[in-house]
Amino acid sequence: MESYALLIGSTLSAGTVIALAALGLLVNEKAGIVNLGAEGMMLCAALAGFATTVGTGNEWLGFAAGALAGALLAAVFGVLVIWLNTNQYATGLALSLFGVGFSAFAGQNFVQAKLPELAQDGIPYLRDLPLVYGAMVLAVALVWFLDRTRAGLVLRAVGESPQSAHALGYPVRWIRLGAVVFGGALCGLAGAFISLEYTPLWVEGMVAGRGWIALALTTFATWRPARVLLGAYLFGGVTMLQFHLQATGVQVASQLLSMLPYLATIVVLVLISRNPAWIRANMPASLGKPFYPGS
Amino acid sequence: MLKLEARPQASRLWSYGSPVLALAITVVIGVALFALLGKDPVRGLQVFFWEPIRTPYALGELAVKATPLLLIALGLAVCFRSNVWNIGAEGQFVIGAVAAGGVALLAGKTTGPWIVPAILLAGMLGGMAWAGVTALLRDRFNANEILVSLMLVYVATLVLGYLVYGPWKDPMGFNFPQTKMFERVTQMPRLFTGSRVTIGLPLALAGALALWVFLFRTRAGFALQVGGLAPAAARYAGFSSRSALWSALLISGAAAGLAGALEVAGPIGQLTPYVPAGYGFAAIIVAFVGRLHPVGMVLSAILMSMFYIGGELAQSRLGLPKSLTGVFQGLLLFTLLACDTLVAYRVRWARPSKGGR
Numbered sequence: 001m002e003s004y005a006l007l008i009g010s011t012l013s014a015g016t017v018i019a020l021a022a023l024g025l026l027v028n029e030k031a032g033i034v035n036l037g038a039e040g041m042m043l044c045a046a047l048a049g050f051a052t053t054v055g056t057g058n059e060w061l062g063f064a065a066g067a068l069a070g071a072l073l074a075a076v077f078g079v080l081v082i083w084l085n086t087n088q089y090a091t092g093l094a095l096s097l098f099g100v101g102f103s104a105f106a107g108q109n110f111v112q113a114k115l116p117e118l119a120q121d122g123i124p125y126l127r128d129l130p131l132v133y134g135a136m137v138l139a140v141a142l143v144w145f146l147d148r149t150r151a152g153l154v155l156r157a158v159g160e161s162p163q164s165a166h167a168l169g170y171p172v173r174w175i176r177l178g179a180v181v182f183g184g185a186l187c188g189l190a191g192a193f194i195s196l197e198y199t200p201l202w203v204e205g206m207v208a209g210r211g212w213i214a215l216a217l218t219t220f221a222t223w224r225p226a227r228v229l230l231g232a233y234l235f236g237g238v239t240m241l242q243f244h245l246q247a248t249g250v251q252v253a254s255q256l257l258s259m260l261p262y263l264a265t266i267v268v269l270v271l272i273s274r275n276p277a278w279i280r281a282n283m284p285a286s287l288g289k290p291f292y293p294g295s
Numbered sequence: 296m297l298k299l300e301a302r303p304q305a306s307r308l309w310s311y312g313s314p315v316l317a318l319a320i321t322v323v324i325g326v327a328l329f330a331l332l333g334k335d336p337v338r339g340l341q342v343f344f345w346e347p348i349r350t351p352y353a354l355g356e357l358a359v360k361a362t363p364l365l366l367i368a369l370g371l372a373v374c375f376r377s378n379v380w381n382i383g384a385e386g387q388f389v390i391g392a393v394a395a396g397g398v399a400l401l402a403g404k405t406t407g408p409w410i411v412p413a414i415l416l417a418g419m420l421g422g423m424a425w426a427g428v429t430a431l432l433r434d435r436f437n438a439n440e441i442l443v444s445l446m447l448v449y450v451a452t453l454v455l456g457y458l459v460y461g462p463w464k465d466p467m468g469f470n471f472p473q474t475k476m477f478e479r480v481t482q483m484p485r486l487f488t489g490s491r492v493t494i495g496l497p498l499a500l501a502g503a504l505a506l507w508v509f510l511f512r513t514r515a516g517f518a519l520q521v522g523g524l525a526p527a528a529a530r531y532a533g534f535s536s537r538s539a540l541w542s543a544l545l546i547s548g549a550a551a552g553l554a555g556a557l558e559v560a561g562p563i564g565q566l567t568p569y570v571p572a573g574y575g576f577a578a579i580i581v582a583f584v585g586r587l588h589p590v591g592m593v594l595s596a597i598l599m600s601m602f603y604i605g606g607e608l609a610q611s612r613l614g615l616p617k618s619l620t621g622v623f624q625g626l627l628l629f630t631l632l633a634c635d636t637l638v639a640y641r642v643r644w645a646r647p648s649k650g651g652r
Contacts, residue, residue, distance in 0.1 A: 036441065040625075076629075080629075080632060080633055083299075084299075084632075084633055084636040085636070085639075086632040086633065086635065086636065087632070089380055089441070090583065090628075090632055091629075091632050093382060093579060093628070094580075094625060094628040094629045094632055095625075095629070097576055097579070097580065097621070097624060097625040097628060098621075098622070098624075098625025098626060098628070098629060099625070100576075100621055100625070101618055101619075101620065101621020101622045101623075101624060101625045102621070102622050102625065104616070104618035104621055105616050105618040105619055105621065105622045108616040108618070204618070208449070209445070209446070209449050212442060212445050212446065213446075215442065216439075216442045216446075219439065219442075253457050253460070253461050255453040255454075255456040255457035255460065255461075256453070256457055258453055259449075259450050259453050259454075262446040262447075262449045262450050262453075263446075263450065265442070265446050266432070266438070266442075266443055266446050266447070269432075269438045269439065269442060269443065270432055270436040270438045271436075273436055273437040273438045273439065274436045274437065276437045279437070292301075
């Protein structure tokens with residue numbers, strides 16, 4: 001019984017990391033911007049959160065620092081792709097490469113650091129709860145925001161047809177920047193969650209592809225928040241399954257089990273993408289395309 | 296306020312000037328970073344731009360690191376020119392290294408010199424197979440090649456880890472996660488005594504020449520690029536986008552796999568978990584900074600190699616982390632993309648007009 005509770009708890013925890021990032025990315029993709037920099041933002045945020053908590057002894061400040069780091073990097077990305085019309089794929093990739101390098105560089109002195117005891121107390125499984133519930137509430141809130149509010153409608157309009165939104169007088173570029181910064185902040189929160197709760201330490205490259213999995217998830221979920229949440233928990237389950245199998249003494253090399261989340265991502269991506277019409281019908285029409293006002 | 300105005304034609308001058316300007320800005324940021332860290336900026340610049348070219352031995356090391364970067368970037372340029380976003384070259388490099396290493400491990404002491412081409416071929420086939428998975432899933436199931444190729448990087452690294460921690464581990468290796476050293480006969484022939492430069496360097500340069508011929512002198516190369524620039528025009532001309540997808544991915548997989556083979560059977564000499572050194576990702580930057588042009592990429596591969604060597608020297612001489620390399624690489628690509636705005640736009644000083652947004 002104990003072990004099942006642990007499995008469910010850890011699945012929710014692993015899923016929350018991906019859910020937070022993917023929900024943020026969903027919002028900026030709804031506004032028509034793909035940010036391939038998720039992995040880099042999450043790494044820098046994981047470091048910012050960890051370093052802040054080590055320095056101040058306050059975990060909540062750590063989360064705030066993580067969100068801020070993600071938002072700042074996303075803002076740089078946003079200015080480049082929205083105002084300078086740089087290629088979104090290439091710029092996101094640059095952000096990821098920079099984030100990997102910068103976090104490894106700046107995190108050198110934190111590799112051996114330990115989180116203060118202050119942040120370690122509390123009930124083991126319950127400490128994650130505020131953010132676990134937070135992700136669920138966020139998914140519901142996003143459904144409501146996107147489908148039921150005027151602001152959500154405007155955001156979707158900006159992603160579907162920026163020219164029309166511009167003609168109606170909406171500040172397309174600023175709305176896109178806002179969405180990108182929101183996405184960055186949530187990726188940052190997810191990154192801080194990794195280094196503060198999920199595996200409470202700092203190691204180079206510790207995000208281990210979760211940023212990319214979150215990006216894939218927005219496509220699987222056909223840009224629907226509730227499906228994002230469900231998909232994230234499925235991935236959390238797959239991630240935890242490998243540890244569970246190892247713990248029960250299954251005779252398979254750990255490296256092969258560690259492939260599971262990545263292989264699962266590919267398999268689901270293949271299953272979902274098989275029908276291009278379905279993807280196209282759900283994808284924001286101007287996703288990845290630059291917008292030139294007044295052209 | 297400053298205003299961007301679309302140029303009627305892309306600026307030729309800025310298409311070459313932009314990488315130079317981007318490098319200059321990166322250097323300025325680097326100098327500021329050195330100053331901020333309390334290191335002598337002049338010393339920092341020396342370590343990155345002078346030490347790697349100061350002696351013949353250093354030049355050799357520069358070539359050793361530039362070789363895999365150039366090879367991988369050549370393949371990626373074919374992909375990017377045909378608008379195929381293969382960002383998993385690192386995985387193709389690793390599987391190429393694994394395949395080449397497998398052949399090298401099979402060879403005995405007395406194997407003939409034919410083993411060298413066999414190892415290179417195995418590397419190329421390994422890289423092609425790995426890239427072929429991405430091509431197949433994109434072609435048959437429309438799966439996004441960015442995400443698939445990237446997921447396969449993690450899988451490839453784990454395949455390598457499984458082999459060196461498991462079945463291929465050297466029984467005499469004190470339980471270190473590594474294979475035995477490859478036999479002498481399987482090592483890539485070196486060009487000069489006293490330098491680690493192998494036949495990889497002329498192979499990479501020949502690759503650059505081959506790419507130039509392919510892109511600018513053959514119908515297939517032309518068709519590939521039209522497919523990337525204007526898919527509708529390519530369809531109208533009867534150029535198949537499917538064959539462009541397959542050939543781009545297979546070519547780049549082969550190039551990355553070849554680089555992996557040259558690396559394990561050359562400077563490294565065995566399979567270890569440290570085979571993936573980030574060349575596959577750095578080569579993306581090499582490709583963009585080199586304007587996807589063979590000559591440009593030779594220059595940018597040398598530059599990126601300087602960043603690698605500079606990072607190592609910064610660690611040993613200045614006590615800075617080696618990962619400084621990654622910071623500068625990322626910065627360079629960032630500034631390049633920003634500077635590329637000047638290719639398509641000119642910056643004008645305009646009075647704020649009504650409704651200007």
